Amino acid sequence: MFISQRAQRTSPSPTLAITAKARKMREEGIDVLSFGAGEPDFDTPEFIKDAAITALREGFTKYTPTAGIEPLRKAICDKLWRDNGLKYEPNQIIVTCGGKHALYNTFQVICDPGDEVIIPAPYWVSYPEMVKLADGVPVFVYADESTGFVPTIDAIREKITARTRAIVVNSPCNPTGAVFPRQRLEEIADLALRHDLYIISDEIYEKMVYDGHEHFSIASLGEEVKKRTILVNGMSKAYSMTGWRIGYAAAERELIAAMTRIQDQSTSNPTSIAQRAALAALQASEDAVKQMVTAFAERRRAIVDGLNNIPGFRCAEPGGAFYAFPNVSALYGKRWGDRVLNNSDAFAEYLLEVARVAVVPGSGFGADENIRLSYACSLDTIRNGLARIAEAVQALG
Ligand code: PMP
Ligand code: GLU
Numbered sequence: 001m002f003i004s005q006r007a008q009r010t011s012p013s014p015t016l017a018i019t020a021k022a023r024k025m026r027e028e029g030i031d032v033l034s035f036g037a038g039e040p041d042f043d044t045p046e047f048i049k050d051a052a053i054t055a056l057r058e059g060f061t062k063y064t065p066t067a068g069i070e071p072l073r074k075a076i077c078d079k080l081w082r083d084n085g086l087k088y089e090p091n092q093i094i095v096t097c098g099g100k101h102a103l104y105n106t107f108q109v110i111c112d113p114g115d116e117v118i119i120p121a122p123y124w125v126s127y128p129e130m131v132k133l134a135d136g137v138p139v140f141v142y143a144d145e146s147t148g149f150v151p152t153i154d155a156i157r158e159k160i161t162a163r164t165r166a167i168v169v170n171s172p173c174n175p176t177g178a179v180f181p182r183q184r185l186e187e188i189a190d191l192a193l194r195h196d197l198y199i200i201s202d203e204i205y206e207k208m209v210y211d212g213h214e215h216f217s218i219a220s221l222g223e224e225v226k227k228r229t230i231l232v233n234g235m236s237k238a239y240s241m242t243g244w245r246i247g248y249a250a251a252e253r254e255l256i257a258a259m260t261r262i263q264d265q266s267t268s269n270p271t272s273i274a275q276r277a278a279l280a281a282l283q284a285s286e287d288a289v290k291q292m293v294t295a296f297a298e299r300r301r302a303i304v305d306g307l308n309n310i311p312g313f314r315c316a317e318p319g320g321a322f323y324a325f326p327n328v329s330a331l332y333g334k335r336w337g338d339r340v341l342n343n344s345d346a347f348a349e350y351l352l353e354v355a356r357v358a359v360v361p362g363s364g365f366g367a368d369e370n371i372r373l374s375y376a377c378s379l380d381t382i383r384n385g386l387a388r389i390a391e392a393v394q395a396l397g
Helices: 012-029 044-059 070-084 098-110 126-133 155-159 182-195 223-228 251-264 271-285 288-307 344-353 381-395
Strands: 092-098 117-119 137-143 162-172 198-202 229-234 247-250 334-336 339-343 370-372
Touching: 012 155, 012 344, 044 271, 070 247, 070 271, 092 098, 092 251, 098 126, 098 198, 098 229, 098 247, 098 251, 117 126, 126 137, 137 155, 155 182, 162 182, 182 198, 182 223, 198 223, 223 229, 247 251, 288 381, 334 344, 339 344, 344 370, 344 381
Parallel strands: 117 137, 117 162, 162 198, 198 229
Antiparallel strands: 092 247, 229 247, 334 339
16 A cells, blocks of 8 residues: 555654553453653643633534634733743644644744754654654763763754754653753853844743752743743643643744644634633732642652662652653663563563553653653552562563
8 A cells, every 4th residue: 555655654652652551451350550641630720621611512513713612822921921931922822632733833834954953862753743744853962870860061052053943842842851951051151142043932830840850931031032932831741631632833923824724724713612621721829830730740750769769760859741751771682581671661561561651762752771650640549559579670681
């Protein structure tokens, strides 16, 4: 069957794949504990669901403007002012089908064939694929535990060429949990101004920061930096609304207009009633968000300490998001039957098959010495999961 080159060279999302596999095993009656997709286990707060139900009952079930309803775009402007000190007008906002879609539209709008996008690694699995889908070229800058998974400015600078169009900043970071220090953001902003680059700032984990770490939006470093920044955020993580598919981007009016044209010809507006739910979420107090973050902080302590107690695991302290990203390479070379566990895929497969624990191999994030565990799950799951992993690791001898 004919399948386009574009589709053939697109890999499936490993985070979604591992989660689907764990779900299927559970449906088959196998007791699997999942640390797979980054999806809060909390239900969407009741008042948010009520807003959607009201919208539904009112018959708010038709197309909306492609870039989202005006009150929601206004509420997003208010949020960006309140939380990030950023002043945007509603025509500088596009509401999208999740933050993922905002990023997809962004790369479609800023990349011509061969344009390079600098992506700090370890990176979220979808950035390189989305850049390639826009005929761009992902260029990676690697960082490891020794720099807290934050690339040095020299390492970033070395990757800039005449073809560089943009740099991605994802702080707090999925998968490492790194929160970029303000100084590094200033240096990145400086590079962007000097080399005429866009900054794509994915701030979807902004609310999940711990131990005195603070989120800082790079766009707030000044008017010129803001003009070059495409800020992406969404409702999935902070409000436990992954299935509702509402995200957004904020940027210069021309960029938003271009993204809206792409959206006009692809998805049209995000779901009408989900937009009304998002509006309710953004207009309410942040109590529900704070409760979730308090729970994440407790889980983070439990998982990081627990992982560091397993021989062969070395887990850096994540400042934000809800992922632990231990280095397990000390265990590479161990035997599992007639196989040798010599990379993160094999190691994750071993944990799934033997410990019945689903984790995401680091390979998809550009870090084959690591595995990712989402701790957006219950403390019980964490305790039991760690016990299973410890037992499976011990069995390796
Ligand atoms: N950015 C990052 C770094 C993420 O981890 C995710 C997780 N899905 C997203 C964007 C997009 O999330 P969503 O499409 O659910 O808003
Ligand atoms: N972003 C989440 C994760 O990394 C959800 C899955 C996805 O969209 O990749 O697990």
